[in-house]
Amino acid sequence: MQPKGSCPRCGIGMLAPEVVEETLIVGPNAVQVTVEADVCSYCGERWFAPPAIATIDVAIQHLRTGDLSHLNHIGEVYKAS
Numbered sequence: 001m002q003p004k005g006s007c008p009r010c011g012i013g014m015l016a017p018e019v020v021e022e023t024l025i026v027g028p029n030a031v032q033v034t035v036e037a038d039v040c041s042y043c044g045e046r047w048f049a050p051p052a053i054a055t056i057d058v059a060i061q062h063l064r065t066g067d068l069s070h071l072n073h074i075g076e077v078y079k080a081s
């Protein structure tokens, strides 16, 4: 694990590796992925390494193409009127 520096966004917090649940919005749908990210202790910004970005891209691609065999249905998304 390479040493983590300060946050490029706020410049105040320090980055620490964490396993996070990221919710990705694809049109009217959403898909949740569990990936590792470097999380800023101050502003909470999540920085993803290439493997996590690849996982995110694959999940988005599956949802976009309707290939749901790799995804688990966990709920519905509603919009308040």
Ligand SMILES: [Zn+2]
Pocket: 007, 008, 009, 010, 011, 012, 013, 040, 041, 042, 043, 044, 045
């Ligand atoms: Zn920050």
